[in-house]
Amino acid sequence: MLQVAVRKQLGDFTLDAAFEVGDAGIVALFGRSGCGKTTLVNVIAGLLEPDEATVRLGGITLDDTAAGTRMPAERRRIGYVFQDSRLFPHRNVEANLRYGLKRVPGGKAAIPFEEVVALLGLGPLLGRRPNHLSGGERQRVAIGRALLSQPRLLLLDEPLASLDAALRDEVLPFLDRLRGRLAIPVVYVSHQFDEVLRLATHLVLMEQGRVIASGELGAVSLDPALRSITGPDAIGAVLDGEIVEREIESGFARLRLGSSELRILSDEPIGRRVRVQLLARDLILALGEPAGLSVRNSMSATVVSVTRDDSHTDLVLLDIGGPQVAARITNAATRDLGVRPGLSLRVLVKSVSIRGQTLPTAGETA
Amino acid sequence: MDLLGPVEWEALRLSLAVAGRSVLFSLPFATVIAWLLTRRRFVGRTVLDAFVHLPLVLPPVVVGYFLLVLFGARGPIGGWLDRQFGVQLVFTTAGAALATAIMSFPLIVRSIRISLESVDRRLEEAARTLGAGPFDRFATVTLPLMLPGMLAGAVTAFAAGLGEFGAVITFVSNIPGETRTLPLALYTAIQSPGGEALAARLAAISFTLGLGGLLFAEWLARRLRSYLGQ
Numbered sequence: 001m002l003q004v005a006v007r008k009q010l011g012d013f014t015l016d017a018a019f020e021v022g023d024a025g026i027v028a029l030f031g032r033s034g035c036g037k038t039t040l041v042n043v044i045a046g047l048l049e050p051d052e053a054t055v056r057l058g059g060i061t062l063d064d065t066a067a068g069t070r071m072p073a074e075r076r077r078i079g080y081v082f083q084d085s086r087l088f089p090h091r092n093v094e095a096n097l098r099y100g101l102k103r104v105p106g107g108k109a110a111i112p113f114e115e116v117v118a119l120l121g122l123g124p125l126l127g128r129r130p131n132h133l134s135g136g137e138r139q140r141v142a143i144g145r146a147l148l149s150q151p152r153l154l155l156l157d158e159p160l161a162s163l164d165a166a167l168r169d170e171v172l173p174f175l176d177r178l179r180g181r182l183a184i185p186v187v188y189v190s191h192q193f194d195e196v197l198r199l200a201t202h203l204v205l206m207e208q209g210r211v212i213a214s215g216e217l218g219a220v221s222l223d224p225a226l227r228s229i230t231g232p233d234a235i236g237a238v239l240d241g242e243i244v245e246r247e248i249e250s251g252f253a254r255l256r257l258g259s260s261e262l263r264i265l266s267d268e269p270i271g272r273r274v275r276v277q278l279l280a281r282d283l284i285l286a287l288g289e290p291a292g293l294s295v296r297n298s299m300s301a302t303v304v305s306v307t308r309d310d311s312h313t314d315l316v317l318l319d320i321g322g323p324q325v326a327a328r329i330t331n332a333a334t335r336d337l338g339v340r341p342g343l344s345l346r347v348l349v350k351s352v353s354i355r356g357q358t359l360p361t362a363g364e365t366a
Numbered sequence: 367m368d369l370l371g372p373v374e375w376e377a378l379r380l381s382l383a384v385a386g387r388s389v390l391f392s393l394p395f396a397t398v399i400a401w402l403l404t405r406r407r408f409v410g411r412t413v414l415d416a417f418v419h420l421p422l423v424l425p426p427v428v429v430g431y432f433l434l435v436l437f438g439a440r441g442p443i444g445g446w447l448d449r450q451f452g453v454q455l456v457f458t459t460a461g462a463a464l465a466t467a468i469m470s471f472p473l474i475v476r477s478i479r480i481s482l483e484s485v486d487r488r489l490e491e492a493a494r495t496l497g498a499g500p501f502d503r504f505a506t507v508t509l510p511l512m513l514p515g516m517l518a519g520a521v522t523a524f525a526a527g528l529g530e531f532g533a534v535i536t537f538v539s540n541i542p543g544e545t546r547t548l549p550l551a552l553y554t555a556i557q558s559p560g561g562e563a564l565a566a567r568l569a570a571i572s573f574t575l576g577l578g579g580l581l582f583a584e585w586l587a588r589r590l591r592s593y594l595g596q
Contacts, residue, residue, distance in 0.1 A: 047491050073494040086492035090510045090594040099506075100496035149496045 001059075002027075002153060002185050006043045007052040015039050015209040021202055023058070026179060026186040028196040028217075031206035031229055037189045038083075040206075041155050044187070045080050046073030057153055077105075079151030083158045085142040087130035093141050094126040100149025109150060116144045119181065120174050136167035140174055147178075154186045160195060175199055193230050197238060197277055198357055205229060221277075222317065222326050224307065232310065236279035237325040240359060243272045252296070252351065258322020260299045262349070264356045273359040280315060283327035284348040287337055296351040301325070303343045306334060314339075318347055374567055376543060377551035381575075383459060384534075384547055385527030388467035389520050392474055397516070400478035419472045421533075426469060430536025433465055437537070457538050462545045465533040470523040477522065481515020482508070514590035518583045525579025529572055548572050 005018035015036040021027040029037045042048035044055055046062065049070070055063040057078075062071045079100070087096050097116070101109060117123055120140045130138060139159050146154060159175075160168045172195070179186075179199060190196050196203060196217075203220040205213040213225040220226065221238040241262065245254040246269070253266040255274055268274060289298060301318040309315040314334045316327045325347065329339070337345070370378070402408070403415055421429055437444035437455045447453040455461035485508050493503045531549040538545040540554060552568040555561035 045495055047494065072499075073491075074497050074499050076495075077497065078495060080492070080495040082488070082492065084488070086486075086488050088489060088492075088507060099493070099498075103497035103502075105497075145496065 001056070002187070003054065003056045004040070004044060005054045006040055006050050006063075008039060008043060008048070008050045010039065013209060015043075017206065017209065017211045019204045019211055019214045021185045021187070024183055024185060025201040026188050026199050027202040027204055028200035029187060029189045029204050029206060030193070030196050031191065033191055035206045036209040037191075037206055038157055039209075041080075041157050041187060041189055044153075045078050045155055046071060046076050047080075060152075077150065077152045079146030079149050079154040081139070081142050081146045081154070081156045081159045083161050085130075085135075085138040087133075087138055087141055087145070089130050091130075092126070093122065093128050093130070093133070096130065096141055097122070097126075097145050097148055100145055104150045109148075111147055111150055113148060116147050119177060120144045134167065135163050136170040139163065139171050143174070143178070151184060153184055154182065155189075156186065157189045158191070160190075160192070172198065193234050197275070197355075218323070222324060224309075224315065227309075232313075232328070233279070233281060235315070235326060235328070236277055236282070237323065238275065238277050239323050239325070240273060240275045243268055243270050243274060246270060255356075258320060260320045260323070262299070262354070263296045263351050264354050265351055266356050268358055274356050275359050276354050276356045278325050278349055278354060280326040280328040282349060282353040283325065285316065285318075285327055285329060285333070285337060285339065286346040286348055289346060290348070293348070294350070295348045297347075297349045299347045299349075301345060301347045303339055303341050303345070305341055306339055318345075320347060370567070370571075371564075373551060373564065374571065377546060377548045377568060378571060380459065380462075380543075380545070381528045381547040381549075384462045384466050384530075385524045387460070387463035388470060388527045389474070389524045391463060392467040392471050392523070393516075393520060396471060396474040396478055400475050400482055403475070404479050404482045418475050421469050422472045426530070426532025427536050429468060430465060430533040433461075433468070433533065433537040437461065437464065455538070457541055457544065459544055461538040462530075462534045462547065465537045466527040466530040469530050469533050470527050473526060474519050474523045477519025478512065478516050481512040481519070484515065485511045511594060514587045514594065517590065518587035521579055521583035521586060525576055525583070528575050528579070548575075 001023055002021045006015060008015040013036070017036065017040050019027070029040065031037055039048065043050045043053060050063060050065065052065045053063040061069050062076055063069065088099065091099070097113065101113060120143060122141060122144055125133065125137055125141065133141065143159065160171055163171065176198070188199055200217050203214065203217045204211055205220060205225055207228060213220050213223045217238050221236065227235055239257050241255040241257040243253045243266065244256045251265055252263045253268060255262045255264050255276065262276065264274070264276060266274060284295065299320050301320045304317040304319050304324060307315050309328055312331055313328050314331055316329060316339055318325050318327060327347065399418060403411065434456070435441055439445065439448060439454065439456060444455060447455065455464055489507055490503050493507045498506065529549050531553070534545065534547065535550055540546055540550045546554065548568055548571060552565055552572065555565040555568060
């Protein structure tokens with residue numbers, strides 16, 4: 001359990017943020033550049049002195065300004081992966097990796113060296129100097145180094161921000177693998193919503209030094225507050241489901257979401273857990289079951305609420321038998337269809353507009 | 367044919383001994399002072415900074431005079447050293463090394479400061495998050511990264527120390543086999559009738575050592591920097 005409440009004045013910028021995360025899981029601190037994400041993470045790590053703060057991690061008080069408690073950064077056992085990797089240039093990769101490992105109190109290593117090397121594919125790099133590594137390799141070593149310090153919490157400050165698209169794609173799969181293996185909470189700072197979607201279980205939205213929404217990814221992804229950061233086009237339900245049936249010939253897989261099923265294009269086997277994003281702008285509402293359409297998904301739904309989205313659009317929140325989705329339609333459509341809370345209708349979504357992504361299965365989670 | 371006679375050899379040996387001891391003596395102090403001046407904000411920092419740089423602007427004779435007053439046989443420090451440890455600095459090689467150390471101190475402090483300022487403090491932060499305390503961080507991150515500049519500074523100070531004249535001759539006089547280093551021997555040769563050839567040879571030695579020292583310092587710094595991946 002990580003509990004954070006921080007106040008810090010920097011010039012005319014005020015950071016005043018609070019959030020909580022459970023024992024495991026990846027919480028994404030998401031917001032535009034300059035909203036105070038890195039400042040917040042530096043306070044948690046103990047690198048920046050807060051004006052007022054309470055930071056507790058698994059029953060241990062790291063910061064409590066009211067009681068005058070402030071644990072030095074070197075004793076917090078918080079792994080920190082910096083945006084600019086910060087590998088020691090005078091040590092080779094192996095010595096970098098072992099730096100934190102050697103300093104673990106009591107020398108107990110729950111995360112062994114060999115496992116981290118294998119997990120992050122660092123074997124061929126061990127003898128090299130950091131200046132002979134690519135940007136992506138450097139970040140992988142930095143992640144390994146932080147993990148091997150046997151942290152109680154892992155902080156990742158935009159670990160992919162300094163990499164170009166190709167290198168990002170090289171590192172992301174390693175972060176994916178990590179997600180399934182870690183038994184500690186992770187705070188992942190990002191201003192890229194696709195990274196958040198791919199990795200996070202929880203989402204903390206920040207704007208101008210404040211937390212404007214926080215909670216499970218699925219819930220926050222429907223929060224209108226998200227719109228102010230991502231813009232209207234990224235709003236949409238993020239749902240985790242399980243593949244229950246495959247239609248081999250057509251390439252479809254049936255994904256169960258509550259009592260509804262969704263046809264997605266996927267090669268994953270039955271039993272796999274898959275995360276999908278249904279963008280609000282991609283959903284179509286129909287009063288009856290339509291015929292003669294190319295759309296492959298039609299789910300029955302009940303309207304939960306209708307809120308004004310824009311001068312000409314509404315955001316309709318719908319219950320699809322447990323999970324909720326959001327649809328963005330024009331004011332005119334709302335009026336013509338008579339959309340109001342309690343109304344039953346059909347939600348249509350094209351299979352090709354669904355972005356799916358495999359989640360680690362329960363068996364892989366350590 | 368012997369290029370160097372016994373007089374030249376002795377002067378060379380003394381110069382090397384004096385310069386070597388002065389660098390070994392001043393390096394630890396210079397590191398601490400450079401650290402304070404670069405990393406700490408305290409009252410009197412500017413005064414300390416000026417004090418360290420004083421030998422650069424004072425006439426060397428003045429430095430030698432102050433040393434004589436403080437470290438002379440009846441001086442407050444010199445007298446104490448003599449009573450407690452039987453150490454005498456006036457008219458000795460050790461005294462010449464002390465005078466040389468003080469004269470080259472600003473050089474060493476300056477090069478250590480520059481190398482300390484070039485150490486990326488974000489690397490020290492990274493070491494902190496990995497569990498390294500203050501001394502641990504200094505020994506395993508800061509010091510190795512500032513080593514190229516420190517060694518280059520030490521070599522430069524050594525080369526400069528080979529030729530220290532004013533402070534040495536004022537403090538420890540010009541005693542053959544004890545304090546007559548290269549420049550002092552050269553000065554003596556110029557003063558003696560028929561010493562022109564000796565003077566020329568001593569000047570050539572000084573020239574070669576100085577140039578060699580500077581080139582070596584540069585080469586060393588470059589080698590170490592590439593070793594450190596900078």
